[in-house]
Amino acid sequence: VTWTENSSGENLKAESRVQVSLWLADTLSTREMVELEIPDFLGKQFEQNFLADPVAMNLRDRCPLFYELGRRISGLFGDSSMTSMLLKGLAARYKEIIVRSTVWRSNTHAPFASKLASLEEHLVNTKYNAERKLYKWTTGDLRSSRELSRKRKAQPANSL
Amino acid sequence: RERERERERLPGLAMSQLLSIKETEFVAQDQLITILPNFRMPEISLVAGIIGPFEPQQPVQVPLWLALQLRKEGKCGIIAPDWLDIDNLQATEAQERQDEKNFTPLPYHYAEIASMLLKTAQSDVKDSRKVRTVLANISDLRSCKIKSGLKSIKGKVDFIKLNNISAMELYGIRKFSIKTLNTFKSLSQATGYEPSQISQSASFGNSTQSQSQFSQEDDF
Numbered sequence: 001v002t003w004t005e006n007s008s009g010e011n012l013k014a015e016s017r018v019q020v021s022l023w024l025a026d027t028l029s030t031r032e033m034v035e036l037e038i039p040d041f042l043g044k045q046f047e048q049n050f051l052a053d054p055v056a057m058n059l060r061d062r063c064p065l066f067y068e069l070g071r072r073i074s075g076l077f078g079d080s081s082m083t084s085m086l087l088k089g090l091a092a093r094y095k096e097i098i099v100r101s102t103v104w105r106s107n108t109h110a111p112f113a114s115k116l117a118s119l120e121e122h123l124v125n126t127k128y129n130a131e132r133k134l135y136k137w138t139t140g141d142l143r144s145s146r147e148l149s150r151k152r153k154a155q156p157a158n159s160l
Numbered sequence: 161r162e163r164e165r166e167r168e169r170l171p172g173l174a175m176s177q178l179l180s181i182k183e184t185e186f187v188a189q190d191q192l193i194t195i196l197p198n199f200r201m202p203e204i205s206l207v208a209g210i211i212g213p214f215e216p217q218q219p220v221q222v223p224l225w226l227a228l229q230l231r232k233e234g235k236c237g238i239i240a241p242d243w244l245d246i247d248n249l250q251a252t253e254a255q256e257r258q259d260e261k262n263f264t265p266l267p268y269h270y271a272e273i274a275s276m277l278l279k280t281a282q283s284d285v286k287d288s289r290k291v292r293t294v295l296a297n298i299s300d301l302r303s304c305k306i307k308s309g310l311k312s313i314k315g316k317v318d319f320i321k322l323n324n325i326s327a328m329e330l331y332g333i334r335k336f337s338i339k340t341l342n343t344f345k346s347l348s349q350a351t352g353y354e355p356s357q358i359s360q361s362a363s364f365g366n367s368t369q370s371q372s373q374f375s376q377e378d379d380f
Contacts, residue, residue, distance in 0.1 A: 067343070071350040083350050090347065091314045094340065098310050119343060127336040134332050137181050138299075140279070 054092035059117040101127040188272035189225035194239040263324035271328040316348040
């Protein structure tokens with residue numbers, strides 16, 4: 001294989017370890033041109049640490065796209081134990097998300113919020129937005145946030 | 161614009177599944193309710209059907225939207241439905257407290273109907289303050305049950321069955337539940353993984369269907 005990134009056009013030696021994009025790794029692996037290594041954030045050591053206390057793990061620092069990449073990579077390797085880890089981890093963190101969803105924006109939940117992967121954050125925002133709209137409806141305030149900010153901006157002019 | 165953003169985020173979902181709060185309220189206004197008009201008018205033919213005739217102080221059933229409009233104009237009094245009676249509501253609250261898993265049967269649009277009646281026809285609802293408090297308690301109890309049920313989802317779930325859930329409660333969990341189910345399913349499909357635990361199956365049910373237990377094998 002010619003490694004075209006180098007301007008000198010050197011060939012890539014066999015048995016070298018290089019990092020490539022996932023899409024390229026997928027393609028090369030399908031053609032049986034490379035052997036893939038599991039990334040650190042999905043390895044056995046990580047799996048043990050993660051399953052010991054899924055809620056405490058800071059997935060955002062490790063890999064914000066943890067679940068999406070985990071799904072692709074477990075598919076590449078045909079590794080069902082990786083899939084099991086992803087499911088168990090998500091199930092545990094998902095329970096925590098439900099418990100905290102009503103008061104999500106408060107400061108006490110900032111530590112957990114800062115550890116979420118992007119998929120979890122998406123779930124949280126969905127739940128929180130629905131609950132916030134329901135709360136607003138229950139209290140009788142169905143004005144949109146745009147209307148509210150327009151009203152706030154208009155008030156200083158009115159007070160003059 | 162909001163609808164376009166929704167479509168991008170949730171491709172493949174029919175728009176009809178993404179009812180907003182206002183749309184849910186709008187649909188609720190089709191429910192029939194009894195009024196006591198103080199005017200006389202022959203029957204009127206609407207798309208939904210024939211309504212009336214209207215005779216002073218003769219009870220007649222009309223859609224809620226019409227009842228509210230007439231009430232606002234001072235042309236009728238509204239007879240609150242039986243389930244909104246304070247004694248019945250307190251019995252419902254007691255039943256909700258007693259049964260930790262199942263929802264007590266209530267009209268599908270109970271929250272919207274109660275909210276609109278208490279807003280527009282508060283004087284027609286007996287003990288309206290107490291009714292508000294009891295309704296809030298019922299809503300809290302049911303929402304706790306929903307949360308504990310959602311927490312029990314551990315893996316790939318094909319569908320969730322929620323008997324006697326109301327429209328507003330469904331709104332609160334609809335998008336989140338669909339995304340959750342899709343997420344768990346896509347993760348488990350990565351390697352054709354089938355968890356060794358009993359595969360959970362329950363369906364998102366229409367609350368107007370028969371009143372059966374939750375069908376998930378785990379407690380929900």
